[in-house]
Amino acid sequence: MHVAKEYRLPTLTTVRIPTGVDAKLVTSKLLNDYNIEIGNGLGELAGQVWRIGLMGFNSRPENVVTLLGAMERVLAEVGYRK
Numbered sequence: 001m002h003v004a005k006e007y008r009l010p011t012l013t014t015v016r017i018p019t020g021v022d023a024k025l026v027t028s029k030l031l032n033d034y035n036i037e038i039g040n041g042l043g044e045l046a047g048q049v050w051r052i053g054l055m056g057f058n059s060r061p062e063n064v065v066t067l068l069g070a071m072e073r074v075l076a077e078v079g080y081r082k
Contacts, residue, residue: 002049011059013052014045021080023047029077034070 002014017023023040027050030036039051057063 002045011053011055013054014041014049015052016049017041017047018075018080021075021078023050025078026050026071026074029074030070033074034066036067036070038067 001008002016017026027038027040030038039053040046041049041051052067054064058067
């Protein structure tokens with residue numbers, strides 16, 4: 001997570017992009033392969049974080065689990081290893 005717990009918003013999660021991962025490739029694959037859209041960082045955070053909205057339909061537990069599974073698969077596809 002990018003923001004300290006006491007400052008996080010329940011509707012927007014910012015996640016640090018792992019070193020060496022092509023952020024735009026990941027967001028593109030999520031959109032094209034899974035129809036999931038997340039945002040890249042803006043301004044000083046461009047290329048450093050992803051912005052994940054958790055509002056309305058997207059905040060349902062099953063959709064969060066779907067996002068996490070898709071993110072895990074895409075990161076593996078682009079060569080990221082934990």
